[in-house]
Amino acid sequence: xxxxSIYKIPNGKLLNISLDYDxxxxxxNEIKIMGDFFAYPEESxxxxxxxxxxxxxxxxxxxxxxxxxxxxxSINFIGLNAERLTEGILMCKK
Amino acid sequence: xxxxxxLLKTDFSTAxxxxxxxxxxxxxxxxxxxxxxxxxxxWKPSAISIGYFQSLEEEVNLDNCRKLGVDYVRRITGGGAVxxxxxxxxxxxxxxxxxxxxxNLLKSYGKICGAVMKGLNNLGIESKYVxxxxxxxxxxxxxxxxxxxKAKTILQHGTVLIDVDVDKMFSVLKVPNQKIKDKLxxxxxxxxxxxxxxxxKEILFEDVAExxxxxxxxxxxxxxxxxTLTEEEKELTKKFDKxxxxxxxxxxxx
Numbered sequence: 001x002x003x004x005s006i007y008k009i010p011n012g013k014l015l016n017i018s019l020d021y022d023x024x025x026x027x028x029n030e031i032k033i034m035g036d037f038f039a040y041p042e043e044s045x046x047x048x049x050x051x052x053x054x055x056x057x058x059x060x061x062x063x064x065x066x067x068x069x070x071x072x073x074s075i076n077f078i079g080l081n082a083e084r085l086t087e088g089i090l091m092c093k094k
Numbered sequence: 095x096x097x098x099x100x101l102l103k104t105d106f107s108t109a110x111x112x113x114x115x116x117x118x119x120x121x122x123x124x125x126x127x128x129x130x131x132x133x134x135x136x137w138k139p140s141a142i143s144i145g146y147f148q149s150l151e152e153e154v155n156l157d158n159c160r161k162l163g164v165d166y167v168r169r170i171t172g173g174g175a176v177x178x179x180x181x182x183x184x185x186x187x188x189x190x191x192x193x194x195x196x197x198n199l200l201k202s203y204g205k206i207c208g209a210v211m212k213g214l215n216n217l218g219i220e221s222k223y224v225x226x227x228x229x230x231x232x233x234x235x236x237x238x239x240x241x242x243x244k245a246k247t248i249l250q251h252g253t254v255l256i257d258v259d260v261d262k263m264f265s266v267l268k269v270p271n272q273k274i275k276d277k278l279x280x281x282x283x284x285x286x287x288x289x290x291x292x293x294x295k296e297i298l299f300e301d302v303a304e305x306x307x308x309x310x311x312x313x314x315x316x317x318x319x320x321x322t323l324t325e326e327e328k329e330l331t332k333k334f335d336k337x338x339x340x341x342x343x344x345x346x347x348x
Contacts, residue, residue: 013226016149034149034348036174038226040199040243042146076199078226
């Protein structure tokens, strides 16, 4: 199932998610995290997109997965954070 | 004696060469081959640059770009889409451990934007830094800025609008409604301004460059000495232009 969300983060930037997900397993097939935010190092966003594959689309587990990816790759977001990213991804399901 | 940095005035280039040149200087500086560098430049033909994370097709009206002869390029920096026409663009390339650069990322944005604001002030324009990356005057945006850090080196580049054709700008840019939802001024066309508009007179690129030079010198307490690209930087520029910035798989990757 293909879906998109656009989320203007309060006091932050614009997040643009393009999601392909498995409706039966409720998990991510493919994801693109786009927008006018900043992330350091920039290339870590592609690592995050890869590592989010097969993650269950459920608030707590998705948030924890995103946080662990941020820690492992020492990602520094400006205008975006793990909580808002989780919200933006889950908006694709509504 | 004041520390001396290199000043590059590279005039007008294509979007692809402009972005390649910034990256070439970033590589050269990270390898210790050139001193901290401030560069002033313009864009010919007019172009859109989009942020590293943005979707090209969501941000840019490609049909109108083709019709109007406007190029488009993806930057290596994050941030938003920018229409570059009548403007001065600056870049600064400097080691992140340089004593003039705050360790904190946001503070480093503010510090570099401080140089642009001093330049504007020299032109008679009072402005304000609005985190994360905007400079506004009279409530309207006059400068947008974006920074990356690679190999312990900072590249920040940004725009200073000299004049702006908002109708053309918003015919080549797509601005989603969500972006302006929490802004005070709903009409995006009312949210940008330019030096010409504020001063109510024509101003030359060269004069803006001169005041910006002084602005950087004042903010960083350095002397900017006009210099040229090294042979290696020229070669790197050609390479990045061809292999990255003018390549479809770079610009269309998102």
